[in-house]
Amino acid sequence: MTSFETGDLLGRFPYVRVGSESERLVVFPGVGDAMFDGDYPPPSGWALRTYFRRFVDDYAVYVVSRPRGLPAGQRIEDMAADYADALERELGPADVLGISMGGMIAQAFAADHPDLVDELVLVNTGCRVADGARDAVRRLRRYARTHDWARIRAELAVAMFTDWRAVSYPTLALTVGRFVMPRPAVASDVGVSLDAVLSFDGRDRLDDIAARTLVVGGTDDPYFPRSILEETAAEIPDATLCAFRGAKHGAFHERKPAFDSRVEAFLGQ
Template sequence: MRRVGTAVFEEITIGYEDRGSGEALVLVHGHPFNRSMWRPQIEHFARAGWRVIAPDLRGYGESSVVPGTTPLETFVRDTVALLDRLGIERFVLGGLSMGGQIVMEFHRLLPDRIRAVVLADTFAAAETAEGRAARHAMADRLVREGMDGYAREVLTKMIAPHTAAHRPEVAHHVLGMMTGTPPEGAAAALRGRAERPDYTELLADIAVPVLVVVGADDEYTPVSDARVLHERVPDGTLAVIEGTAHMPNLEREGEFNTVLADFLDGLPAVPTPAAQRAS
C-alpha cells in the first residue's frame, strides 16, 4: 500500500511517503534533497515486507519553508510529530549526510524509540570555526543567488563523475532535487547544521545495531569518517560501496539495498504481544 500525503502540525506542513506494511523503516534525506532521494529504497523495502516512511524535512520538498535557522533538534521534533501521527512507536532509523546527523540527534534525544540505526555518508564531529563560517556564507549565497549555480557546481561531488556520465537519469534526478529546493529552506538548515553539537562521544551510547555505509569516492564524508563511526559504536557494521560518491543509494542502488537488506535481516526479532505477555 502506498500512502503519500501531508500532515499539518501547529506551524508547518510535512510532506511524506508511507509505503508498505510491517516493521517501520524511517529514512531521512540529506541536504539539499527531498524524500525522493530514497525512491529505490522505498520501493524495494516496501515490497520486502517493511513499512517505509520517508518525510520531507521542513524547508525541503513538499514541507513548509521556515526562514531563519533550523537546528537539527527541530528536524527531529518534526519527525517525531509525524511518526506519532502515524502511530509508529519504534522503528529502524536511517539517514544520509545531514540526515545521518539528524539520526544522531534523534538518538541523543529519544534513544528508546530506535530499534536500529543506519548512518550513510555522514560524520559525527561538530563543525570547525572555518566550517561554521563556510556554512553561514553558503546560506547567504543561496538566498542571494538561488540554488542553480551551487547545484551545478557540486553535482559531480554528490555523485561520482562516471555516474553522471553513464547514468544521466541519476544525474537528472539529483540535479532536479537540488535546484528544486527552496533557497530559504536550504539556508535555514545550513545555519542550524553549522551550530550542531559534537556526536563523537555519544556514539558509544548507541545500544542498538548500527550500519555505517559510505561511497568509496565520497569527498564530503570520506571512508575515514565512516571508519570513525564504525569504530566508536558498540555494535556496528561497515559497508563501502565502490564506484560511488556521496549518494551510493542512488548511484548503485542494488548494492546499497543488498547491504541494507542483510543488515535488516540480521536484526533481533521484535517480540510479539503474546511473547511479551509471557515474559
C-alpha cells in the same frame, strides 16, 4: 497492489508512504529536502515504490520531510526533537534511515530517543563534516543567500557522482534546470539547513546510540570520506561499517544494487 499515501504528520511534516506492512522504515532526507515545495503529489508514491522496491514487501517505507519555515538558528538536535514528536505521536518506533544531513539528524534522534529507534542506518553521513569540506559547504551557503539553487544542485551533483552524471547533471542544472527544477517553498530553509550541518559535531554523543547501526557510504565522499565514516562507526557501541571503494556522496544512488543488498541484509538480521 502496493498502497501509497501522502500527507502531513502533525500537519507539519510532509511525507510519502509506500507499502502497508506493520514494520516501518522511516527515511530522514538530506539538505535537498529544503529545496522543493514540500508537497508530495500522489505520483511520488510510484517513484518511491521504484526506488525502495527491495524493501516495500517487508516495510511501510516513509520518507518524512522537515517542516517548511525552519526557524533561524535551528540545530540538528532541534530537528531530531521535532522528528521525535512526530514519530511518537503518529508512527511509533521504527527502523530509521538517515541520508547525509538526515543522517546527522538520525544520530541525534537515536541518541536522545532510543525508544523510537529499532535499527539505524546512516547513509553518506557522519558525526561531523570533514574539515576539508567545510569551505565547500560554506560556498553552498553563499549560493543559498542569493537563491542560486541551480548552482547548489550543480555542485552537489559533482560531489555525488563519479559516472556520466558528474558531467551531465551540473550542465542540466545550470541551463534548463534553472527554469524547471523545483524551488524551495521557504528560501531560508536551505541556509538554515546548511548552517545546521556546519555547526553539528556529534562525536560526544555517539556512544549514547543504543540501536544496532549500519554506517554506509563512499570512500571518496568529499563531505564524509572514509576517515569520517570510520570515526563515526568506531564510537557507536554496536555499529558496522560498509564503505564502497571509489564512491562519492551519492553512493546510495550510484551503487544502488550493492547498497540495497547491504542494507536489506542488515535490516533482516
